[in-house]
Amino acid sequence: MSVDLLGTDSAAAVEVRGVSRVFKAKGGPVTALHEINLRIEPGELFGLLGPNGAGKSTLIKILSTLLLPSAGSASIFGLDVVTETDRVRRIMNLVAGGDFSGYGLLTVREQLAMFAQFYGMPYREGMRRVDEQIEAFGIGEIKDRKISALSTGQRQKLNFARSFLNEPWILFLDEPTIGLDVSAARDVRDRVRAFQAAQPGRTVLLTTHYMAEADEMCDRIAIVDHGRILAQGTPAELKRMVQKESLFIVGVDALPPTMSVANLRAIPGVISVAMRDEATPDATGVGSPTTRLAIGLKEDGALGGVISALAGAGAHLREISKSEPTLEEVFVQLVGRGIAESSEEPRSE
Amino acid sequence: MSSIHARIPADLAATIRKETNWSLSHRLRHGAQSVLARAYPRVFGMIREPSWLFFDLVFPILGMCSFVFLLRSRGVDDAWVSATILASALLTFWTSVIWMMAGQFRWERDSGNLTLYITAPVGLGPITLGMAVGGALGMAFRAVVIITAGTVAFGATYEIREPALLALTLLLGVAAMYALGACLAAFFLISGREADHLGDLLNEPMQLLGGVFAPIRSLGLVGMVAIGVLPLAPAADALRQIAIPQLAVSGLLPVNIELLILVVMVVVFSIGSRYALRYIERVGRAGGKLLTRAD
Amino acid sequence: MQTDSPYTRRPTSFGPLRGSAADAVRSLVASARLAWAIEGNWAEPFYLAVYLVIRPLAFLGLFLAVLSIGGSLNPASIGFVVVGQAVFQIVGAALQGPTHALLDDRERYRTIRYIFATPSSLLPVSVGRALVKAAIAGISAAIVIGVGAILGMPLRSGGIDLILLTVVMLLGLLSIVGIGIALGAVCVQLRNDAWGYPQAVAGSVFLLCGAIFPLDTLPAPLQALGAALPITWWIEGVRRAILGTTSPGLLGTLATGELLLALLVGTLVILAVTPRLFKLGIDRARDKGYLDRNTAS
Numbered sequence: 001m002s003v004d005l006l007g008t009d010s011a012a013a014v015e016v017r018g019v020s021r022v023f024k025a026k027g028g029p030v031t032a033l034h035e036i037n038l039r040i041e042p043g044e045l046f047g048l049l050g051p052n053g054a055g056k057s058t059l060i061k062i063l064s065t066l067l068l069p070s071a072g073s074a075s076i077f078g079l080d081v082v083t084e085t086d087r088v089r090r091i092m093n094l095v096a097g098g099d100f101s102g103y104g105l106l107t108v109r110e111q112l113a114m115f116a117q118f119y120g121m122p123y124r125e126g127m128r129r130v131d132e133q134i135e136a137f138g139i140g141e142i143k144d145r146k147i148s149a150l151s152t153g154q155r156q157k158l159n160f161a162r163s164f165l166n167e168p169w170i171l172f173l174d175e176p177t178i179g180l181d182v183s184a185a186r187d188v189r190d191r192v193r194a195f196q197a198a199q200p201g202r203t204v205l206l207t208t209h210y211m212a213e214a215d216e217m218c219d220r221i222a223i224v225d226h227g228r229i230l231a232q233g234t235p236a237e238l239k240r241m242v243q244k245e246s247l248f249i250v251g252v253d254a255l256p257p258t259m260s261v262a263n264l265r266a267i268p269g270v271i272s273v274a275m276r277d278e279a280t281p282d283a284t285g286v287g288s289p290t291t292r293l294a295i296g297l298k299e300d301g302a303l304g305g306v307i308s309a310l311a312g313a314g315a316h317l318r319e320i321s322k323s324e325p326t327l328e329e330v331f332v333q334l335v336g337r338g339i340a341e342s343s344e345e346p347r348s349e
Numbered sequence: 350m351s352s353i354h355a356r357i358p359a360d361l362a363a364t365i366r367k368e369t370n371w372s373l374s375h376r377l378r379h380g381a382q383s384v385l386a387r388a389y390p391r392v393f394g395m396i397r398e399p400s401w402l403f404f405d406l407v408f409p410i411l412g413m414c415s416f417v418f419l420l421r422s423r424g425v426d427d428a429w430v431s432a433t434i435l436a437s438a439l440l441t442f443w444t445s446v447i448w449m450m451a452g453q454f455r456w457e458r459d460s461g462n463l464t465l466y467i468t469a470p471v472g473l474g475p476i477t478l479g480m481a482v483g484g485a486l487g488m489a490f491r492a493v494v495i496i497t498a499g500t501v502a503f504g505a506t507y508e509i510r511e512p513a514l515l516a517l518t519l520l521l522g523v524a525a526m527y528a529l530g531a532c533l534a535a536f537f538l539i540s541g542r543e544a545d546h547l548g549d550l551l552n553e554p555m556q557l558l559g560g561v562f563a564p565i566r567s568l569g570l571v572g573m574v575a576i577g578v579l580p581l582a583p584a585a586d587a588l589r590q591i592a593i594p595q596l597a598v599s600g601l602l603p604v605n606i607e608l609l610i611l612v613v614m615v616v617v618f619s620i621g622s623r624y625a626l627r628y629i630e631r632v633g634r635a636g637g638k639l640l641t642r643a644d
Numbered sequence: 645m646q647t648d649s650p651y652t653r654r655p656t657s658f659g660p661l662r663g664s665a666a667d668a669v670r671s672l673v674a675s676a677r678l679a680w681a682i683e684g685n686w687a688e689p690f691y692l693a694v695y696l697v698i699r700p701l702a703f704l705g706l707f708l709a710v711l712s713i714g715g716s717l718n719p720a721s722i723g724f725v726v727v728g729q730a731v732f733q734i735v736g737a738a739l740q741g742p743t744h745a746l747l748d749d750r751e752r753y754r755t756i757r758y759i760f761a762t763p764s765s766l767l768p769v770s771v772g773r774a775l776v777k778a779a780i781a782g783i784s785a786a787i788v789i790g791v792g793a794i795l796g797m798p799l800r801s802g803g804i805d806l807i808l809l810t811v812v813m814l815l816g817l818l819s820i821v822g823i824g825i826a827l828g829a830v831c832v833q834l835r836n837d838a839w840g841y842p843q844a845v846a847g848s849v850f851l852l853c854g855a856i857f858p859l860d861t862l863p864a865p866l867q868a869l870g871a872a873l874p875i876t877w878w879i880e881g882v883r884r885a886i887l888g889t890t891s892p893g894l895l896g897t898l899a900t901g902e903l904l905l906a907l908l909v910g911t912l913v914i915l916a917v918t919p920r921l922f923k924l925g926i927d928r929a930r931d932k933g934y935l936d937r938n939t940a941s
Binding site: 404 | 690691694695698699702703705706707709710711712713714716721840843844847848850851856857858860861862
């Protein structure tokens, strides 16, 4: 399922029109992307979600001017990635996960200073930004350490520091948290958000196969598989594709005698009610009886009526929680398999 | 996102388009600073890694000694010993051209640096020029050490009547070699595993064809062709004639002709490398060869 | 405890050999077959052409071109240089082969830790790789000799002395493989730039072993050093077998019998020392954790 965004008037940060990419491989041509249409607005943090070999990285490589599309066109803030490549490179940057680039004999500061020059900054301004990013990413202690002596997490922080040097209008993050521990990954996500917040209009395109990361970070997500966009929207919109109603789990000691499942179903906004009796262990480990109600509502606001009704009937509420489908469930619904069942990444010629 | 979105200027795309329109002076300054930036790791890398210095000196000196002892065993005039030492020093630049120019982009691709260069607004031209400048500076030091060691060990003598001419010949020879290296870098980048072996093919066979240790005159027609296409040939031949006048008769062509050949080579290879690098980038982007090993 | 499980039962024979001898030979053969596949690159004609034909002949061409400077290009000098250059193809391959194999296994293929964890010793594995590299270089050597014959290199009247040739080649090969393996055990303790040290050793040996010029050309101390190398007498022995002449100067001072004795003694000393050196080097590398590291920068 794809969303046709062609014909919109306002300038997009990223606009992809009918882009396809075919690779020559030993066993025959491999279509990595199939007539992709996509529009990302300025200021968005847009996620491309899909398994290995879906085509996410291929699309990023086309947009970041590393690859040419086999068909179609793409532009970054109105600049064509094929015919205005030089200008696109002046406003973009790229971070790839598992990236071990760099000259081992240079120090962290020297490596960043070199790239500051490559991005055309006057020397003093470049060094100011280098020191700024070193501090922002907390790598001041290792700024004089050689690249070859850095750990994976430190290298990735260095990569991010490099990518922020030219204050890009569009930042491509290709599986940026691969190989990072939980704390380092969280730091990276915080920095990306801060980067966007500092300047309205800065746009980020993130590819990942970590559902939780996409769910947490992205304003909108496109789910990609076998070179096609299957669906796109906000995380909430995508989850609604799987579960149209809002589902709440309400735990009470026991359903009062004056309240029945039918009564609950009659409350305005309630679509469905299911009940199950359980034993919930208390602090001493002894199980005490609990009635769990799974209540489907048209909208979240209808929960108030349900709680009022239960409380009014004398029910003692133990817990209330919202049950949402995960993006993995969305993916399985769309694709028919889990994200871990990956196919071979299309190999280039 | 909605609050940030509300603050986005309506004419953002127009502002960005204007921002990306760099003036000529900006582009020239950017090019120059990129060249220096890329030369930096080459120069300082060579200083920081003592083992590189060791190998860059030991191998040429061992090779030099082999040829000198071979000459001495045959009772050849010591002028040829001086010529051999000079040739060994010149060869350090050629070796650097093969391994640190021609083969460099493949290493950059495999290590991930090439991706960063491509996506930066720098272009492969300034990167290549930076590699050449850094490489030449580093090798110049090594060449001086080799000549000094050889001269002291074997008592070589030179009669340099025109030092400026010698310097110009050396400069043009080095420039032509590195310009050729830039062309080769483009070719090596998209070659398959054959490129790994091309480096070896360019070593000893080119030393023979280049008339490095023996005058190119002895190669006859092959020598005539080589002096027109291989920078090593006119550079070695001219340097020998200038630094050791008694060997001038062994030269294939007069020095001024050989200098002219070098000038043409510098121009042709420089222009060629510019187009080659652009072509390779286009081909590489079309085929994905900039990102993966071209096995 | 079950002792007849297929997982614990180890094959103990290899042909007529039993026990540890069988294990060693089995490892050697397996390693040699691997080396043949990796080093031979028989499916890549361009690679073969460059390493087996073009480069060795280019080296030869360089030396002959230098000889022509002094008007010394005569059949005798051509023969001297051709044989020396040909044999040195094998010397260089055997000197560098074990080091490159160990470093390749550690840095590129990352398999050395797994080989080390098997019951096999790394010694027969290294020997197998070195022998095959030397054998492949032998093909190159034969090509160089062939070209030399075309260029007018004089052959021994009555044909090549095959018995002498076989004996000197066998002894020479054993000695150079021994040196190469000891060198490998030293280099595996160094960083990735250890690739260069065997080449530096080969270059030094080239100067000292009378490959392309008589030993007398060298300063006296270096002459003594060269005379102490078994490789020097190996090359001279091959010259006598193929050319039928004795080289001038120091190289001609030993009669053929004395030459063989010198080569034999040198080889035996090397073979006696090498396994111990190899074990010391590998054990030290293991203790320091060098077998398991990737030092590529």
